[in-house]
Amino acid sequence: MGTGGTRCGAGRPGQRLKAEHTLKVDLRSWRKLGYLVNGHSFAWQWSRGGEVTGNIGVSVRADSIRLGYAANGQDASQTIRTTTTPCRYGGARTWFQCPCCGGRSVVLFLRVGRFACRQCQKVSYSSQSGSAHDRALTRYHQLHALIEAGKPKWQRWTTFERLEDRFERVNEQVNRSLMTFIQRLQAGRC
Structure with missing residues (x-):
């Protein structure tokens, strides 16, 4: 299956595992919660619904950070090395060092019982496999939410009016792609 084009459902094939459906560890959330202190231990859990x-x-x-867990009833604990880079205005940013490729990553994904970076685990985001219509629809919903909320007190009217103009252009784009899809359905090409 090729990428792009005018076929129904054209776009990148969605064969890769999606990041939104995998278990992951994120150093940013642990830093916000104050967990990244040398010698600190804690339990982390994921939930859905x-x-x-x-x-x-x-x-x-x-x-390093030690992740203790079991996969398929066997101990699969991992010790992941960490590195730091200095920030421009002081402080340091902590990174995981991927156990597979050695690259820096702030998020590691669990797949086949091991944590590794997104590239090594062959994980993609849902937005990477959507069609042009899907991307336009996502932009439509994002802009619609901003317009519905109204102009924030601090925002200039010209900025808000540009946002409304962009919303109108995206709305027209969504309508055109929807009409094209309906015409293909009626012609039996889909």
Whole structure:
């Protein structure tokens, strides 16, 4: 299956596992919660719809993070090295060092019982496999929410009017792609 084109459902094939459907660990959320302190241990769990889908034990060290968990009834714990880079105005940013490729990543994804970066795990985002209509529809909903909320007190009217103009252009684009799709359905080409 090729990419792009004018065929029904054209776009990148959605064969890769989607990031939105995998378990992942994110250093940014742990930093916000104050968990990235040397010697600190904590439990982390994932849930979907109020139901727990997985949990791990995490131990933070100066140069690594230990993830303790079981996969298929066997211990599959991993020690992931961490690195830091200085920030422009002081402080440092912490990164995972991918156990497969050695590259820096702030998020690691769990697949086949191991954590690794998105590229090594062959994980993609849903937006990467959508058609042009899907992307336009996503933009439509984002802009619609902004317009419905109204102009914020601090925003200039010219900026808000540009936002309304962009919303109108995206709305026309969505309508055109929908009409094209309906015409293809009626012609039996889909």
